[in-house]
Every structure is written in C-alpha cells, then in structure tokens.
Amino acid sequence: MIVAIDAGNSRIKWAVHERSGWLDRGVLATADVAWLADAADEWPAVARVVVCNVAGKAVAEAISSVLGKRYGRIVFLHPSAEACGVRNGYEHAWQLGADRWAALIGARGLSTAACLVVCAGTATTVDLLDGTGLFRGGLILPGFDLMRESLARHTAQLPFAEGAFRDEPRNTEDAIFSGCLQAQLGAVERVFATLARECDARCLLTGGAAGHLAAHLQIPFECVDDLILKGLVRYADTV
Known part of the structure; x- marks a missing residue:
C-alpha cells in the first residue's frame, strides 16, 4: 500500500494506491498542509508514504511533522542521474524539479x-x-x-x-x-x-x-x- 503526495505551489494532491489501483484521493491548498493529518486518519497504517515537493523547505518540514509520528519513514523523491528506466540528461541532475522527475518516471511507466x-x-x-x-x-x-x-x-x-x-x-x-x-x-x-x-x-x-x-x-x-x-x-x- 502506497500513499503518494504531490505538494505543488498551489495545491497538495494525495492518493492511496494498491496493486488493484487507486483506493482514495484528495486535494487541499498547499497553505493548508496541516490538514493532511485529518486525511491521514483514513489511510492504512501500514502504507508507505512517498512525496514529491516543489513548495519549499517549510512545506517539506510540515509534511514530515504531520505524518512522521504515524508513518515513521517518509520518502521524498529527489531527482537523480537515473531512476525507473529514466536517465536524467540535465546538466546538473539535482536542479531538475522533483515534479518534473516524477512525471517523467510516470510517463516511462505508460509508454516506452x-x-x-x-x-x-x-x-x-x-x-x-x-x-x-x-x-x-x-x-x-x-x-x-x-x-x-x-x-x-x-x-x-x-x-x-x-x-x-x-x-x-x-x-x-x-x-x-x-x-x-x-x-x-x-x-x-x-x-x-x-x-x-x-x-x-x-x-x-x-x-x-x-x-x-x-x-x-x-x-x-x-x-x-x-x-x-x-x-x-x-x-x-x-x-
């Protein structure tokens, strides 16, 4: 079970996924990041949480604070030289936005x-x-x-x-x-x-x-x- 969280400049989108597909999803304003705690009450306790954040350090810290006690390890996606069949051709791989990197990984999963x-x-x-x-x-x-x-x-x-x-x-x-x-x-x-x-x-x-x-x-x-x-x-x- 995976909880995927996309923290963007305006909105935070989240969804719960298992092998059969999406089970639940929601959206809130990025300024209301603390409300993730209410959403998390409905998520499976055994879920793995993975986050894409382009909304800045304060939002990343808030997500970790809100969800850390319940889920322990929270994985933040960061751009790298290669992941999931995608090779990063950026001059400095770490400068690529995490949202763009996640979208590229998602695209490669849909089509070769x-x-x-x-x-x-x-x-x-x-x-x-x-x-x-x-x-x-x-x-x-x-x-x-x-x-x-x-x-x-x-x-x-x-x-x-x-x-x-x-x-x-x-x-x-x-x-x-x-x-x-x-x-x-x-x-x-x-x-x-x-x-x-x-x-x-x-x-x-x-x-x-x-x-x-x-x-x-x-x-x-x-x-x-x-x-x-x-x-x-x-x-x-x-x-």
Whole structure:
C-alpha cells in the first residue's frame, strides 16, 4: 500500500494506491498542509508514504511533522542521474524539479515510445523523453492562468480575461485568452517537432490546465490524470 503526495505551489494532491489501483484521493491548498493529518486518519497504517515537493523547505518540514509520528519513514523523491528506466540528461541532475522527475518516471511507466511530457499547472513544463528513456531537456514557462494574471497585474488597461479562444480575436477579453493559450500551444508543438519522427511519438498531457490545451493541440496527444502521482507509485517500488 502506497500513499503518494504531490505538494505543488498551489495545491497538495494525495492518493492511496494498491496493486488493484487507486483506493482514495484528495486535494487541499498547499497553505493548508496541516490538514493532511485529518486525511491521514483514513489511510492504512501500514502504507508507505512517498512525496514529491516543489513548495519549499517549510512545506517539506510540515509534511514530515504531520505524518512522521504515524508513518515513521517518509520518502521524498529527489531527482537523480537515473531512476525507473529514466536517465536524467540535465546538466546538473539535482536542479531538475522533483515534479518534473516524477512525471517523467510516470510517463516511462505508460509508454516506452518517445514522448513529450507536458504538465500544465501554475507553471507549464514541456519535457523531452526519447525512446531510450533519456530525458533530453525541456522548457518551463508561466502557466495559462499565470500569464493572464500577469497581464492583469502589470498593465493598467487589461483585465484578467475570461474570454474565449478565437483564431482571429476581435475583443480584448478574447485577445488575451487566445494569446496566452496560443503561447502555450506554440511552445508544446514546437518542442514536439523534435520528436515527431520517432516511432509512435506522442504528447502526454497532465495538470489542471490540460483541458485548455487539449481542445486545440494539433499533435498526437493523450491526457493522463495524476501523472506525477503515478510516477511516485513507480518510484516507491524501488525504495
């Protein structure tokens, strides 16, 4: 039995997994990390806990404090040179975000073909994983909502746009919405072009903003729920 915890900048997602699949799951604001204690009351006492944390040292310490007495050893995933069939091509392996590393591990568990791993959350990450299991590098850019928030915060005349996607926007709301989404789509599709000739190459798309991208992507793709949690479960079997 494994409890996988994905502590991100905005939210903490958790799920309980056994061989037959997911048994339970939940989500809370990262600022409410102490509430994990209430969730843990329902988790099996014999479970192994594995965590991916990109929310900083204080959140990591809070998770350890909240869960440590009940579960003893809590494993935090950290990027390494190699894990679960994925080789890390970053110049300095330790600089790679744990969430990106977990997503790559999860992607390799789903497919041995080349894939572009896209996590569309507060930030959008676009990572190249070739057919040999080598992570070749990737992009980090502001997420779709963060782009819109930045325009609203730093310009006097532009709102936080709740517009619609248009090929030829003719009002400001649609222009902002479409421009921010086109920037996301363009980054994903340009990077995918470097994998497109590899056999069965595809894009694996996950994260809260995945639906916005999925509606307009013009490359082979698959939406995968909880890819980071899936990677944590794979990693837990090795430690």
